[in-house]
Each structure stands twice: as C-alpha cells, then as structure tokens.
Amino acid sequence: MSxxxxxxxxxxxxxxxxANVKATGATVSDLLKDLDTQFPGFKAQxxxxxxxxxxxxxxxxxxxxxENLQGESTTLQDGDEVAVIPALAGGAPTAMTxxxxxxxxxHLIMPQVGSSGQRKIIEASVLIxxxxxLGSPVALYLALAGVGKIGIVDFDVVDLSNLQRQILxxxxxxxxxxxxxxRETLEAHNLNVNVVTHEEPITSENAFAIISQYDIVVNxxxxxxxxxxxxxxxxxxxxxxxxxxxxxxxxxxxxYLPGKGCYRCLYPAPPPPGLVPSxxxxxxxxxxxxxxxxxxxxxxxxxxxEVGEPLVNRLLLYDALSLxxxxxxxxKDPECPLCGDNPTISELIDYEQFCGMPAHDHSPFAGAENxxxxxxxxxxxxxxxxxxxxxxxxxxxxxxYGLWNG
Numbered sequence: 341m342s343x344x345x346x347x348x349x350x351x352x353x354x355x356x357x358x359a360n361v362k363a364t365g366a367t368v369s370d371l372l373k374d375l376d377t378q379f380p381g382f383k384a385q386x387x388x389x390x391x392x393x394x395x396x397x398x399x400x401x402x403x404x405x406x407e408n409l410q411g412e413s414t415t416l417q418d419g420d421e422v423a424v425i426p427a428l429a430g431g432a433p434t435a436m437t438x439x440x441x442x443x444x445x446x447h448l449i450m451p452q453v454g455s456s457g458q459r460k461i462i463e464a465s466v467l468i469x470x471x472x473x474l475g476s477p478v479a480l481y482l483a484l485a486g487v488g489k490i491g492i493v494d495f496d497v498v499d500l501s502n503l504q505r506q507i508l509x510x511x512x513x514x515x516x517x518x519x520x521x522x523r524e525t526l527e528a529h530n531l532n533v534n535v536v537t538h539e540e541p542i543t544s545e546n547a548f549a550i551i552s553q554y555d556i557v558v559n560x561x562x563x564x565x566x567x568x569x570x571x572x573x574x575x576x577x578x579x580x581x582x583x584x585x586x587x588x589x590x591x592x593x594x595x596y597l598p599g600k601g602c603y604r605c606l607y608p609a610p611p612p613p614g615l616v617p618s619x620x621x622x623x624x625x626x627x628x629x630x631x632x633x634x635x636x637x638x639x640x641x642x643x644x645x646e647v648g649e650p651l652v653n654r655l656l657l658y659d660a661l662s663l664x665x666x667x668x669x670x671x672k673d674p675e676c677p678l679c680g681d682n683p684t685i686s687e688l689i690d691y692e693q694f695c696g697m698p699a700h701d702h703s704p705f706a707g708a709e710n711x712x713x714x715x716x717x718x719x720x721x722x723x724x725x726x727x728x729x730x731x732x733x734x735x736x737x738x739x740x741y742g743l744w745n746g
Contacts, residue, residue: 341364341416345375346423348479353462354437355379356527357488357534363422367401369412371422379531381437396427436462438533444486452647458486462532464644465489467554469570470495471518473624474560474584475511476508477633478640483533485641488528491525491554492536494518502728505626536635542566544688545571556643560635562619564610565691567744571596571603572688575678580643591632591658595639595651600673606655610695628660658718685719 342437345363347355355361355378363378367370387392389708400423406414416422436444447461464487466473471494473743482490490596498506498513498521513521526535538550551557551573559570559581567583574581578598585592596602631671635656642648657666677684 341418343371343418343420343422345371346421348423348425350426350435350532351382351385351424353435353440353488353532354382354385355530358621365416367412368401368406368414368422368508371416372412374726380439381425381593384512385426385435387462393679398425399423400425405417409551421698424698427718428463434521440486443530443532447485450554451734453645455649460644460646461486461641462488465491466556466558467491467493467551467555468639469493469556469566470560471506471508471522471706472502472560472562473619473626473629474588474633475558476506477557478560478629478637479508479522479526480529481634481637482640483530485637486530486532487532487640488532489536489554491536491538491550492522493540493550494522494543495539495541505624507628528594542569544569544691547688548577549651551579554579556580556582556640558640560633560636563695565695567603568694569691572678572685574598574687575602576686577626582636582639582643584632586632587619588622589625589628589660591628591660592655594631594655595638595643597650597652598658599679600652601670604678605673605680606670607674608673608676613696618673625660631658640745644692665693 342362345361347359347361352358361375361378363371363374365374372383373387382622385401386393388399393399393412397414401409401416402421403423406412436455440462441448444458444461445584448455448467448715449554452456453461466482466487466489468479468482468490471479471492475492476496478490479490493515498509498516498518500514501647502509502515502518503511508525509516509518510521510525513524517539519539523537525533526533536553540546542550542660547569549628553571557570557574557579561568561570569586571581571583573579574596575598579594582597583592583594583596583603594606639650642650651667653670653672655668657668658664659666672679674681
C-alpha cells in the first residue's frame with residue numbers, strides 16, 4: 341500500500357529535507373522498514389536499542405495514534421496519512437546518521453568544521469541562479485558538502501554546446517530542462533540534499549518570493565539585467581550574495597553582505613548594449629567555470645560556517661593565461677542609489693529597460709523560428725594575450741579587443 345508520510349523537522353535531514361514522502365507497506369511495521377530502506381538511518385531514530393519503538397516517538401495513522409489502533413500491526417490502505425512525531429524539548433541539534441558521519445568524515449575531522457559546523461551546513465539553504473557554467477560546479481560542491489536545501493533557478497534546456505563546460509549535464513540530458521538534469525545529478529551524488537527547482541526566469545515579479553526562501557544566494561547569471569535584479573532583490577531582502585562571472589580566460593568573484601556594498605557600488609551602470617560580448621560570442625574556456633564556481637562554493641561554506649574572511653569589499657580577479665590571481669578593494673559607494681547614504685531604489689524595477697538588453701533570450705539563433713535570418717558566428721582573429729589592464733565596469737580585458745586606450 342502506498343501512503344503519505346509526514347516527516348517533522350527533526351527528521352527531515354534524513355529524507356532530503358522534505359516534509360512529506362511516499363512509502364509502502366501493508367502495516368505500520370512494514371512501512372517503517374520501507375522508510376529505512378529508502379532513507380538509511382530513519383528507523384534508528386524511531387526504535388530503541390532493543391528494536392522496540394522508542395517511548396518518545398508517536399505514530400499516527402489518519403490522525404489516530406496507533407496505540408489506539410493495532411500498534412505497529414495496524415493495517416494501511418492506499419492514500420492513508422501517516423505521521424511520525426517525536427517529543428520536542430526545543431534546541432535539539434540536527435542528528436547525523438552513521439552514513440552521514442562517514443560521508444562527511446573529512447569535514448568532521450577539521451577543527452573549523454566539526455560536527456557543529458556540519459550541522460550548520462546540513463541546515464543551510466542556498467539558491468543558485470542558473471544551472472549553467474558557474475551554477476554547475478557551485479551546485480555540485482554544495483550538494484557534496486551536504487547543504488540541506490539547494491534551490492536552482494533556470495528556464496533553459498540542455499543544449500549540445502553546454503556540455504563543453506556545464507558539468508551538471510550529460511549527453512543523454514540534451515533537450516531536458518536544466519533544472520531537471522541538475523536535480524537528477526545532485527540526487528545521484530547525495531540523496532540527503534533537498535533539491536528545489538524553479539523552472540522559470542527570475543523576474544521583478546517573482547524574485548522576492550523565490551529568494552526569500554533561502555539563506556544565501558549565488559549568482560551565476562549570464563546577463564546584466566539578471567545581475568542587477570538579483571543584486572537589488574538580495575540587498576532589499578538582506579540576503580548575502582556570492583557573485584561570479586567569466587569570459588574567455590578571465591574570471592571574477594566577490595561576496596556582498598547586507599550593509600557592506602553591492603553590485604551597483606562596483607558597476608553603477610551596465611555597459612552599452614552590444615559592447616560586451618557574451619560567452620556565446622567570445623567564448624569561454626570550459627575549465628574556467630570550475631575555477632570560479634569552486635571559489636563561489638567555498639565562499640558559501642565560509643559564510644555558513646562563519647569562518648575565515650569572505651570576499652567582502654574585495655573583488656578577486658583570475659587571469660587563466662598567466663595563472664595569476666589578483667584582489668582589488670571594493671568600497672561601498674556613499675552615492676549608490678541602492679545602498680548609499682540617500683538611496684533612491686526601494687523596489688525592483690524593469691531591468692531589461694535599465695540595461696537596454698533582454699534578460700532571458702540569449703541564443704544567437706533567437707527569432708529564427710519567426711523567419712529571421714540565423715546569424716553566423718565568425719571566429720575572432722587570434723589575439724595576443726590580454727594586457728593586465730582590466731576595465732572593471734565591462735568585465736573583460738578591453739585591450740584584447742582594441743577598445744582600451746589607456
């Protein structure tokens with residue numbers, strides 16, 4: 341018999357942080373066995389050392405305690421509602437199963453993490469904007485670390501050209517929604533993680549509703565409109581934002597905390613439409629994604645663990661051609677319209693209009709189905725290695741394109 345099982349908060353880390361799961365069994369006893377098969381360690385939370393149901397655990401079938409029925413021999417019917425309810429005293433830490441202790445053992449032996457730190461990771465929730473080049477390694481490493489709830493926002497489908505760098509997806513996933521492919525990959529690595537998918541573009545209309553569900557936001561967007569939108573929403577909701585960007589052989593990463601500057605302090609205005617090429621136009625070295633994405637994942641874990649010094653008021657620059665990392669200081673701009681001394685932005689705006697470019701249609705083949713000519717992609721001539729001068733506002737080395745006159 342298939343029944344719905346309600347899982348209270350103290351046990352949700354065992355079932356991927358879900359409030360409800362499906363299980364089968366002719367009786368309550370059979371149901372507990374099936375739950376333990378699906379979610380190893382579940383039954384150990386319910387029974388004592390003698391194998392009997394622990395006295396602080398009550399089980400309800402259709403809102404009736406089983407002691408008033410036939411105990412664990414109570415028969416079940418399809419669609420029954422079962423709840424496994426422990427006694428609560430308040431303040432109990434998240435329990436880790438033996439499987440979790442072994443899985444996260446390399447964290448547990450670190451003095452900066454330990455059992456209390458791993459519990460913080462398990463109880464954390466992180467939203468990732470984009471399941472592409474940067475979102476892929478971020479999501480994968482956070483899932484492996486044991487982050488309890490990972491949300492992924494993406495409305496695109498897997499394309500063959502994605503497989504050069506987007507490690508969440510495989511050839512068999514071509515044509516599949518990226519959020520679906522991402523969830524399947526993450527669950528294959530760690531069933532303890534609750535992967536929440538948001539298969540829609542993030543917009544001014546839904547940003548608050550989506551972002552408010554999470555502790556930390558990671559931005560892996562591939563366009564300026566979404567970057568400004570996510571920045572503004574995170575600041576207004578007082579959510580930490582870990583930002584990253586890549587193009588060709590260059591990468592950047594930084595972290596914004598509420599009250600300590602924002603993306604607008606660094607880039608007050610977007611570049612003119614068409615001036616900055618996208619990855620589809622200029623390309624990106626696939627391995628760059630994992631370099632910057634791993635840094636973003638590390639920043640998230642440092643914030644969760646409250647250890648180290650995050651990249652706050654600092655912008656990390658990575659030049660893969662010279663294999664050099666640089667860090668430049670970023671100050672909070674007192675004139676910033678969002679976080680400055682006299683802010684003028686108090687709500688989300690039309691970011692496509694602000695940036696003068698679309699936020700959600702990045703394909704060079706957009707419009708072809710409506711009869712528009714399909715543009716060709718002409719490779720740029722071989723360039724000399726980019727100079728060290730970097731135009732921060734435009735996020736790529738301009739001298740390499742002959743646009744920097746300094």
